[in-house]
Amino acid sequence: MSDRELMYREALREALFEEMELNDEVFIIGEGIAERGGSYKVTEGLLDRFGAGRVRDTPISEAGMIGVGVGAAIAGSRPIVEILYVDFAMLGMDMIVNQAAKFRLMTGGKGRVPFILRTQGGTGGGVAAQHSQSLEALFYHIPGLRVVMPSTPADAKGLLKYALRQDDPVMFIEHKHLYMNKGHVPEGELIIEFGQADIKREGTDVTLIAWSNMVPRTLEAAEELATMGISAEVLDPRTLVPLDREAILKSVAKTNRCVIVQEAVRRGGIASDISSIIQEEAFYDLDAPVQIVAGLNTPIPFNLVLEQASVPQKDDVIAAVQSVLHVDTF
Amino acid sequence: MSDRELMYREALREALFEEMELNDEVFIIGEGIAERGGSYKVTEGLLDRFGAGRVRDTPISEAGMIGVGVGAAIAGSRPIVEILYVDFAMLGMDMIVNQAAKFRLMTGGKGRVPFILRTQGGTGGGVAAQHSQSLEALFYHIPGLRVVMPSTPADAKGLLKYALRQDDPVMFIEHKHLYMNKGHVPEGELIIEFGQADIKREGTDVTLIAWSNMVPRTLEAAEELATMGISAEVLDPRTLVPLDREAILKSVAKTNRCVIVQEAVRRGGIASDISSIIQEEAFYDLDAPVQIVAGLNTPIPFNLVLEQASVPQKDDVIAAVQSVLHVDTF
Amino acid sequence: MAKTARPNTPSKELLEKLFTTAFRIRNFESEGIKLYRQGLVRGYFHPYLGQEGIATGACAALEDRDYIASTHRGHGHCIAQGAEVGGMVAELLQKETGYCKGYGGSMHIADISRNNLGANGIVGASTPLGVGAAMASQVRGSDAVTVAFSTDGASNNGTFLESLNLAAIWNLNFILIVENNQYAVSTKLEEATRETELYKRGEAIGVESHRIDGNDPLLVYETVADAVKKCRAGLGPILIEAVTFRHSGHHVNDPGKYMPEEKLAYYKERDPVDRARDNFISMGKAAASEVEAIEADIKAEFEAAVDAAKVAGEVTVEDFQEFVADY
Amino acid sequence: MAKTARPNTPSKELLEKLFTTAFRIRNFESEGIKLYRQGLVRGYFHPYLGQEGIATGACAALEDRDYIASTHRGHGHCIAQGAEVGGMVAELLQKETGYCKGYGGSMHIADISRNNLGANGIVGASTPLGVGAAMASQVRGSDAVTVAFSTDGASNNGTFLESLNLAAIWNLNFILIVENNQYAVSTKLEEATRETELYKRGEAIGVESHRIDGNDPLLVYETVADAVKKCRAGLGPILIEAVTFRHSGHHVNDPGKYMPEEKLAYYKERDPVDRARDNFISMGKAAASEVEAIEADIKAEFEAAVDAAKVAGEVTVEDFQEFVADY
Numbered sequence A, B: 001m002s003d004r005e006l007m008y009r010e011a012l013r014e015a016l017f018e019e020m021e022l023n024d025e026v027f028i029i030g031e032g033i034a035e036r037g038g039s040y041k042v043t044e045g046l047l048d049r050f051g052a053g054r055v056r057d058t059p060i061s062e063a064g065m066i067g068v069g070v071g072a073a074i075a076g077s078r079p080i081v082e083i084l085y086v087d088f089a090m091l092g093m094d095m096i097v098n099q100a101a102k103f104r105l106m107t108g109g110k111g112r113v114p115f116i117l118r119t120q121g122g123t124g125g126g127v128a129a130q131h132s133q134s135l136e137a138l139f140y141h142i143p144g145l146r147v148v149m150p151s152t153p154a155d156a157k158g159l160l161k162y163a164l165r166q167d168d169p170v171m172f173i174e175h176k177h178l179y180m181n182k183g184h185v186p187e188g189e190l191i192i193e194f195g196q197a198d199i200k201r202e203g204t205d206v207t208l209i210a211w212s213n214m215v216p217r218t219l220e221a222a223e224e225l226a227t228m229g230i231s232a233e234v235l236d237p238r239t240l241v242p243l244d245r246e247a248i249l250k251s252v253a254k255t256n257r258c259v260i261v262q263e264a265v266r267r268g269g270i271a272s273d274i275s276s277i278i279q280e281e282a283f284y285d286l287d288a289p290v291q292i293v294a295g296l297n298t299p300i301p302f303n304l305v306l307e308q309a310s311v312p313q314k315d316d317v318i319a320a321v322q323s324v325l326h327v328d329t330f
Numbered sequence C, D: 001m002a003k004t005a006r007p008n009t010p011s012k013e014l015l016e017k018l019f020t021t022a023f024r025i026r027n028f029e030s031e032g033i034k035l036y037r038q039g040l041v042r043g044y045f046h047p048y049l050g051q052e053g054i055a056t057g058a059c060a061a062l063e064d065r066d067y068i069a070s071t072h073r074g075h076g077h078c079i080a081q082g083a084e085v086g087g088m089v090a091e092l093l094q095k096e097t098g099y100c101k102g103y104g105g106s107m108h109i110a111d112i113s114r115n116n117l118g119a120n121g122i123v124g125a126s127t128p129l130g131v132g133a134a135m136a137s138q139v140r141g142s143d144a145v146t147v148a149f150s151t152d153g154a155s156n157n158g159t160f161l162e163s164l165n166l167a168a169i170w171n172l173n174f175i176l177i178v179e180n181n182q183y184a185v186s187t188k189l190e191e192a193t194r195e196t197e198l199y200k201r202g203e204a205i206g207v208e209s210h211r212i213d214g215n216d217p218l219l220v221y222e223t224v225a226d227a228v229k230k231c232r233a234g235l236g237p238i239l240i241e242a243v244t245f246r247h248s249g250h251h252v253n254d255p256g257k258y259m260p261e262e263k264l265a266y267y268k269e270r271d272p273v274d275r276a277r278d279n280f281i282s283m284g285k286a287a288a289s290e291v292e293a294i295e296a297d298i299k300a301e302f303e304a305a306v307d308a309a310k311v312a313g314e315v316t317v318e319d320f321q322e323f324v325a326d327y
């Protein structure tokens, strides 16, 4: 029982089933999510179980869909709007930035917006510049939003369930590469509060911070580093907002070295922000500068070789770790 | 003659007049920019001089306006789209992020997008959460865009003229507080290339990096610091993309201490990125951690006292400088 | 598609309500502008002067469970939906006792407790937000109706098409009121679109749509009441284009010189507050003394609100920092 | 508002062009799908099978100076606008010799040199981009026309309203062709909107609008030719809703089970490529041998393109890094 393995997408679906069962205010809308069950099959079966009132297909109207979700949340529902690719969230950016994120403050706290935007991002399989972006940094910079990026099936389930029980707008960003990944998901209630990083692997020589699809990749790098006698700790913040600063600073205080691995482009990414926090608050803990391994500053090209060259690979992580470990011998 | 003083808005207008005179492909559209001359009078007189073909008022259709500008640029024009508040650029975010920024790469370099989005941001006078944002970090994170934020009349003129002669999409972000500021603008041709920081004040003890409306505020702080015997260098990158990393690293190598002053909220701002660059590339030059003075992580409230408390003030800069100067005595 | 027939004789109670609301809005705006000129109100202030008939008539047709969504010109909607002038004045004066603790101001004013989704600084935002509230009602099996107040300017924005279309395919209890005051700041509607009869955009996507005189509070009431009835019977959404005109510039500091004098005179002749008063007197057989008493009460209420707001507590930076600690 | 009258007898040259283009698209898609199934093409591939009549007819009505803007289903537009199959196949195969150096792929394919603003992965984007090109032409005093190909799905997106309205107020030389294939992936148009006659949305904002059979290449040609003439005379923009149907699923890997068989059969009976061929033979008096020669040439051209692409140079990471150095 406790060895139950689920795919990431199955874990998400389970969270949706459980929460929709518990709370009639939860509903979900999106393109092709009802009859077709969604492009990644996350919403399969929901229509049959909860009916066409609470599970609805939409036209291609991202701004409208997001706006409707935000309005419904203000009116007390717990809507989930699925946007096929995070790239398309740009069409509803006004509703995210100027409405969802602002409403609570603009009403002096009297209004809340328990709205969830579920989407997926990242590179994969040559879907090119408009379907491959990692845009979490855009939401991270907007106060009032929560930014959640689970890397494992269990995290996906627990965080989605928590998202549906708290009162602020959540950008829940999945990754196209993770849906088929399997992992242990305990039976029964599983709720993961926001703001709690998870140490995916313990280590003593260097802290590797990664989220979403970079977590499995970084864990692979850590395995290989282990064979080289390097003990890497892998920390997954799981939620970027709120960010578990304490866990990060604690790990860095232990290892004195840090590499941040991010699929998004280097310039202006969340890694830069985490790096700036570490150096402001743990400057004297550091034996080497924090290194960032991130995407190239480029839109993602179609060509698969270039696509791969545009985002961090296992070897990039290993090279960065070697560099922070040897840097003080320069 | 060489002592000629212009207001920021006059300098912008002069740039527009000169470039529209020189190049028939330059045109400008926006809400109330033609007959009314624009909310900040930047476009006053353009309609009379260049006619209704090249100076057009638009309906309230931000996404459409930006899209039309991008399409016109692809077709070889040099359009300027004025968006009243940078906050409203969120309505056209898809066209900025998924079209303007991507087109050159998606066409293998065969297409270019010499599109300019002129807008203004920042706090001022209680215009509240949806009219006060500093959103440059969002554009900074999207490869393919140029991000320009002049702080003086001369920079405004020279950079806008350069923007109209290069071939990539430019987010040209003015500040509502700067339009009436006066400054020296030389007669005759004035072109400022992108990627060249300007040292607005020389100093030896600490490097202060600031842009847009934070430049005059930081200069005031520097003056006051001077009376306390502290020599602050004030560096204005002027263009955030491309960023003059060399100038920044050179200044920090000289002063060994750095404070970055940013009106935008702290989390995920450009200051974090600059900080991460400095610590990655100049770790051993630093005698103290880079400090960031930035906006609170909050939407801007209406109340004027709170508005002021939400963004960096002169005293915040002074306090930060004192802290980086004394920090190594801890 | 103008509606003209008067289905029932209106009750005196209704006529009194319409007049009271219209006058309360008129007084709030005229006096509010004075406060602005005294420097007591900052930021933007878009007066609803001249358009009072629309909010007044529409909200009178709603029940407590119904929702509204409002615009940047939102004081009138807020008042018509039952907000108290005290909380509104305090909000404009940035006080802690304001509806939004002074964090919102004119452009975001709302009494959330009265199912008002708020004024909004983004032109066009009221429509999707309102459709969202209507969707929430439908999902929870309520027959509550949502009225989104919107504008001629917003009709050229993509949100108009997207959200009204969503309301249509889902048969939501949603009423979109397009307040066509014929201008967006200084831009004439004829310059913003070829087809200035905006209700046609509803028809083109299969939505029952009407165009009415927005300066007639009773007609607005009747049209909206009818639309509410249809919505509750599952026949929503419905679009109502209410033609009107501002009595002043776009915002307090706009002299509005671009507005032709004859046109202004024409609409002032059809002043919605005067009409509400006339109706109250003629159809409601109200005595002059009744009218005077109402007006006096409303004026006193406003003055009391100002007095209270002036001495109300200031918000503090410490409270604010605590408020945003989890941002 | 369907158009039916045939104004002139079409020339053999025109009929040959229509057939050649339609067949080239058909062959490109059928053979391209095979390459996809062999694993030689990656990413998305949205076949234009069944819709060839629209791009074929429309682009035949354009001059060299005119522009087009295209969709995610863009191979047909690219071919009809004169792109060479060699550069297109190479693009799909991610080769340096591709029109976009292999950086773009199917969803961004374009021969920019032929005034094609490109295929686009964002549904709805072709309309504003196309209006922009039309605006550029107007500003520079050119009478060039821009045709934006768009979709039924995009008609429910805000860009539709905003950009067509801009084209209208500025009388741009802009033609919006809504390819109504009645589906957006598996979502039926009737589920996406109440009013499935999409041309009415153009009329509602004062734009001359037509609805025609998109499977009739000659009718498409005539309608677009007429619209082009009107545009050049200052009477633009014009909307043309061209009704059609896909012959396959939404993309290569979609079996399209949701498409009713009878409907598919109905439209296959009205196959645009067959019609172009029939017209060429019957109206153009083309001999069977002429037709065969054209088909054989087109097939050979495609095969040569595949052979060339297979041996063409690979893009290198070094070149790419240099390309993006200033990003």
Ligand SMILES: Cc1ncc(C[n+]2csc(CCOP(=O)(O)OP(=O)(O)O)c2C)c(N)n1
Residues within 6 Å of the ligand: B031, B060, B062, B084, B088, B091, C072, C073, C121, C122, C123, C124, C151, C152, C153, C154, C181, C182, C183, C184, C185, C250
């Ligand atoms: C999306 C957006 N664009 C521009 C503005 C700036 N703006 C504020 S009010 C206004 C005019 C609005 O006209 P209309 O929508 O007709 O409403 P009215 O002011 O006439 O009530 C404009 C352009 C805005 N607030 N939001």
Ligand SMILES: Cc1ncc(C[n+]2csc(CCOP(=O)(O)OP(=O)(O)O)c2C)c(N)n1
Residues within 6 Å of the ligand: A031, A060, A062, A084, A088, A091, D072, D073, D121, D122, D123, D124, D151, D152, D153, D154, D181, D182, D183, D184, D185, D250
């Ligand atoms: C803005 C946006 N939303 C969603 C998608 C995902 N998507 C790609 S094609 C498609 C269906 C498009 O249908 P339609 O617009 O009718 O064009 P068709 O595929 O029928 O040619 C969808 C939903 C997208 N590419 N862009």
Ligand SMILES: [Mg+2]
Residues within 6 Å of the ligand: C151, C152, C153, C179, C180, C181, C182, C183, C184, C185
């Ligand atoms: Mg108006």
Ligand SMILES: [Mg+2]
Residues within 6 Å of the ligand: D151, D152, D153, D179, D180, D181, D182, D183, D184, D185
């Ligand atoms: Mg379709």
